[in-house]
Amino acid sequence: MPEAxxxxxxxxxxxxxxxxxxxxxxxxxxxxxxxxxxxxxSLALLRKRAMMxxxxxxxxxxxxxxxxxxxxxxxxxxxxxPVLLLGATASGILGVLCVxxxxxxxxxxxxxxxxxxxxxFFGVGIVLLSAIxxxxxxxxxxxxxxxxxxxxxMSVRDAAMMGGAALVAFxxxxxxxKEFRLVCFDDxxxxxxxxxxxxxxxxxxxxxxLVTVIGLQxxxxxxxxxxxxxxxAAARFWTERFGRVFVLAGLIGGASGYLGxxxxxxxxxxxxxxxxxxxxxxxxxxxxxxxxxRGIIAGSLRLMRLRLRIATDHYLRAMYESAEIDxxxxxxxxxxxxARERGWPGWVARGLTWWLARRGLIVAAAGDAGFTDRGxxxxxxxxxxxxxxxxxxxxxxxxxxxHVDRSADLVEHSLSQEVxxxxxxxxxxxxxxxxxxxxxxxxGGPRA
Amino acid sequence: xxxxVHEFISLDLPAMxxxxxxxxTCALLGNFLLLKRQSLMGDAISHSVLPGLVAGFMVAxxxxxxxxxxxxxxAGLVTVALVGLVRRFGKLESGAAMGVVFSVLFALGVVLIxxxxxxxxxxxxxxxxxxxxxxxxxxxxxxxxxxxxxxxxAQLPRELVTLAIMAALAAALICVFFKELRVSxxxxxxxxxxxxxxxxxxxxLMLVVAAAVVASFEAVGSILVVAMLVCPPAAARMCxxxxxxQVWCSAAMxxxxxxxxxxxxxxxxxxxxxxxxxxxxxxxxxxxxMVLAVAxxxxxxHGVLGRAVxxxxxxxxIAREDLLANLYRASEIGAAPMQPVTGALAQRALRxxxxxxxxxxxxxxxxxxxLGREAAAALVRAHRLWESYLVRHADLAPDHVHPTAMDxxxxxxxxxxxxxxxxxxxxxxxxxxxxxxxx
Numbered sequence: 003m004p005e006a007x008x009x010x011x012x013x014x015x016x017x018x019x020x021x022x023x024x025x026x027x028x029x030x031x032x033x034x035x036x037x038x039x040x041x042x043x044s045l046a047l048l049r050k051r052a053m054m055x056x057x058x059x060x061x062x063x064x065x066x067x068x069x070x071x072x073x074x075x076x077x078x079x080x081x082x083x084p085v086l087l088l089g090a091t092a093s094g095i096l097g098v099l100c101v102x103x104x105x106x107x108x109x110x111x112x113x114x115x116x117x118x119x120x121x122x123f124f125g126v127g128i129v130l131l132s133a134i135x136x137x138x139x140x141x142x143x144x145x146x147x148x149x150x151x152x153x154x155x156m157s158v159r160d161a162a163m164m165g166g167a168a169l170v171a172f173x174x175x176x177x178x179x180k181e182f183r184l185v186c187f188d189d190x191x192x193x194x195x196x197x198x199x200x201x202x203x204x205x206x207x208x209x210x211x212l213v214t215v216i217g218l219q220x221x222x223x224x225x226x227x228x229x230x231x232x233x234x235a236a237a238r239f240w241t242e243r244f245g246r247v248f249v250l251a252g253l254i255g256g257a258s259g260y261l262g263x264x265x266x267x268x269x270x271x272x273x274x275x276x277x278x279x280x281x282x283x284x285x286x287x288x289x290x291x292x293x294x295x296r297g298i299i300a301g302s303l304r305l306m307r308l309r310l311r312i313a314t315d316h317y318l319r320a321m322y323e324s325a326e327i328d329x330x331x332x333x334x335x336x337x338x339x340x341a342r343e344r345g346w347p348g349w350v351a352r353g354l355t356w357w358l359a360r361r362g363l364i365v366a367a368a369g370d371a372g373f374t375d376r377g378x379x380x381x382x383x384x385x386x387x388x389x390x391x392x393x394x395x396x397x398x399x400x401x402x403x404x405h406v407d408r409s410a411d412l413v414e415h416s417l418s419q420e421v422x423x424x425x426x427x428x429x430x431x432x433x434x435x436x437x438x439x440x441x442x443x444x445x446g447g448p449r450a
Numbered sequence: 451x452x453x454x455v456h457e458f459i460s461l462d463l464p465a466m467x468x469x470x471x472x473x474x475t476c477a478l479l480g481n482f483l484l485l486k487r488q489s490l491m492g493d494a495i496s497h498s499v500l501p502g503l504v505a506g507f508m509v510a511x512x513x514x515x516x517x518x519x520x521x522x523x524x525a526g527l528v529t530v531a532l533v534g535l536v537r538r539f540g541k542l543e544s545g546a547a548m549g550v551v552f553s554v555l556f557a558l559g560v561v562l563i564x565x566x567x568x569x570x571x572x573x574x575x576x577x578x579x580x581x582x583x584x585x586x587x588x589x590x591x592x593x594x595x596x597x598x599x600x601x602x603x604a605q606l607p608r609e610l611v612t613l614a615i616m617a618a619l620a621a622a623l624i625c626v627f628f629k630e631l632r633v634s635x636x637x638x639x640x641x642x643x644x645x646x647x648x649x650x651x652x653x654x655l656m657l658v659v660a661a662a663v664v665a666s667f668e669a670v671g672s673i674l675v676v677a678m679l680v681c682p683p684a685a686a687r688m689c690x691x692x693x694x695x696q697v698w699c700s701a702a703m704x705x706x707x708x709x710x711x712x713x714x715x716x717x718x719x720x721x722x723x724x725x726x727x728x729x730x731x732x733x734x735x736x737x738x739x740m741v742l743a744v745a746x747x748x749x750x751x752h753g754v755l756g757r758a759v760x761x762x763x764x765x766x767x768i769a770r771e772d773l774l775a776n777l778y779r780a781s782e783i784g785a786a787p788m789q790p791v792t793g794a795l796a797q798r799a800l801r802x803x804x805x806x807x808x809x810x811x812x813x814x815x816x817x818x819x820x821l822g823r824e825a826a827a828a829l830v831r832a833h834r835l836w837e838s839y840l841v842r843h844a845d846l847a848p849d850h851v852h853p854t855a856m857d858x859x860x861x862x863x864x865x866x867x868x869x870x871x872x873x874x875x876x877x878x879x880x881x882x883x884x885x886x887x888x889x
Contacts, residue, residue, distance in 0.1 A: 050545070051545075108746050113489045114484055114487075114489045117490050117492065117676055117679070118680045121493075121674060121676040121735060122736065122739030125731070125736055125739070126732065126736050128671075128729050128731065129729050129733055131732075132729035133724075224553070225553060228556075231546055231550055235542055235550055239540070271565060272561060272564065275560075276558070276560040280558065282554075298539050
């Protein structure tokens with residue numbers, strides 16, 4: 003752990019960009035990169051091409067090295083940034099074209115195409131890098147920063163480039179919002195109504211290339227992938243709407259850039275790029291847990307509520323059926339016998355009894371439970387649904403009477419009013435329908 | 451032994467063997483990843499073992515093999531588990547899930563390296579990524595007679611021994627579990643149904659892949675392992691359809707890639723007068739890429755060139771058959787002689803028909819010979835029988851069946867024609883009223 007935790011004042015100073023010019027620039031640049039990469043990454047994610055960003059990032063290496071070698075050979079400095087970025091763009095695009103060529107013209111599938119192109123291009127880049135390192139010139143140092151990034155050494159120019167990339171991304175996406183949205187969600191329909199899907203795809207890929215190449219020097223090529231995928235995936239938990247995913251992904255990316263670069267500025271020996279990615283990962287985890295409709299916590303709560311409803315329905319029906327046997331539906335039913343029949347452990351039976359008593363559907367005393375008025379209605383309704391479904395399966399689906407109980411057990415909870423009316427109509431055609439139809443199979447005895 | 455040979459055996463041979471064994475191990479295992487469409491999982495594992503390696507390294511304090519293996523195996527398992535969790539609960543597609551998991555784990559590894567460096571623990575991230583084949587060496591004795599003794603063998607470099615064991619392990623596992631691996635790769639549901647436990651088989655495969663990644667990272671680096679997992683099996687897949695030949699072919703290619711790549715790395719720089727060799731691992735990857743490219747283009751059965759040639763041949767043959775059928779139909783209705791044939795494809799078709807003796811050119815233009823008339827009659831018979839069948843048995847309208855019959859007539863052999871004749875119950879005209887040529 004760090005030698006000395008930063009004080010509160012220092013934290014505030016860094017967070018508000020007042021801790022010196024360098025750290026302010028780094029935080030600003032990282033935030034802008036996060037915004038740009040996050041929002042553009044949402045395009046790739048929604049288009050189901052998340053790994054293409056990984057491929058793109060790895061494919062830039064040979065281009066960077068080739069550009070370096072070319073400028074050195076032509077007598078130049080070698081480390082001219084625009085030329086290197088141009089080389090990166092060219093080989094990145096070449097890599098993507100190779101992947102698409104392999105997918106289209108060979109029997110290899112998408113995963114093999116991406117993995118092979120990614121690694122071969124990167125390997126060629128490593129070869130060129132080793133060739134550069136053996137050259138007599140002294141300017142080759144620093145090319146490996148494209149692999150790992152040098153976030154802490156970002157300058158105002160870098161921040162400006164990232165801000166520019168973010169602006170370009172927003173402008174293009176705003177201008178082509180409808181086309182992007184349509185192509186992301188249903189490209190065949192888009193093609194059918196005349197949208198130029200190929201051109202739109204190319205434009206999206208161009209934006210991904212732009213952000214990847216600019217972000218290379220910040221977080222390095224291995225981690226830029228994270229900035230493209232993770233904020234978009236995190237944003238996806240909150241909404242299904244395209245525009246909102248786009249904006250939210252940008253915000254989450256910006257937040258990770260901000261938090262990560264701040265943490266790295268405050269604590270010593272933490273590489274900024276990696277910490278930015280870890281912040282993004284943490285935000286992803288948080289979103290995965292707490293998001294209201296698609297999050298894990300919300301999903302678990304929903305599941306628990308559903309299970310409770312199913313269990314209480316079964317309880318009421320069991321009560322109704324055991325009382326129904328001799329016609330005295332208000333009779334008190336021994337809970338232990340019911341629980342044994344249903345296969346409930348003691349604590350489950352006790353919990354359900356308590357819950358139903360709290361809801362005013364039963365009255366429980368001395369190991370017996372009896373219906374209240376409301377409870378009787380509810381029990382009758384559930385049993386009716388169950389029996390209706392069983393009758394339907396026997397008469398219309400020709401299932402044996404001994405085979406329908408399990409299915410009705412599952413279905414009875416989710417029959418809506420319209421379905422019940424439709425069942426009644428279907429069954430009434432066969433004769434009169436009592437309030438609660440008799441069961442098609444014997445009740446009681448061992449139940450699965 | 452001479453100094454040059456001694457230098458070769460001490461410097462080049464171990465490195466070459468180590469690299470080749472790494473390529474071989476990964477190629478063998480990669481066959482099954484390729485078939486299960488999980489090649490990117492190899493990519494993910496090779497990135498995400500980094501924190502496991504670093505943790506093992508920091509626990510052991512040195513680059514001892516066992517703690518790093520254990521750390522990497524744990525990291526590999528964690529990766530697979532996390533990807534599964536993110537896919538299920540995050541409802542992300544598999545590529546995105548892998549991207550999230552491996553990049554976070556890789557970042558964790560980078561942070562651990564930096565923090566570890568603060569304590570004087572020295573693990574160079576470059577080496578983890580790119581490998582360090584050039585540092586694998588051996589100090590054999592100076593004479594041939596002492597070469598194969600136990601004492602000198604015991605001094606073999608650790609990386610070489612580890613990879614030899616890994617290669618043997620991979621080969622053994624593939625032999626022992628070949629049935630299970632094959633069935634679960636092609637039909638996991640069937641594998642589960644017959645009790646082959648595809649889940650366990652998959653887990654075992656991933657564990658061994660993680661172990662191979664660790665064993666190989668010292669030789670070729672963790673990122674380049676991906677190339678070895680994919681390229682030789684993919685190239686072999688382009689060449690054959692059956693699994694056992696594919697595995698053998700990928701193994702042979704792997705050995706060639708390893709040896710060739712190393713040789714190229716050592717000898718290529720002399721082309722431009724440099725003394726220092728290129729990165730051997732990178733060169734092997736480049737050679738692997740070239741092998742894959744050659745297989746994609748030149749493979750006889752599935753290669754791009756082969757398919758293009760076969761398509762051309764089929765196009766000419768189909769055009770020739772169309773020509774024969776048209777001449778037959780023209781002669782049926784006593785039409786005027788045909789116009790001169792234009793167009794490259796049609797002219798090639800005509801030439802082929804003349805060469806086969808089915809068409810002869812006389813003063814009035816192309817004319818069917820006896821041989822040609824037979825062939826044309828068979829084609830038209832098949833065509834019209836198909837039309838009858840489609841109208842009678844498939845309930846198609848009579849004006850909808852011609853294009854389908856035009857396609858089908860070229861692939862109908864005599865046995866099929868007989869079956870069609872039986873199905874048409876001896877009818878003698880097609881749905882358009884034209885006579886069906888007799889046999």
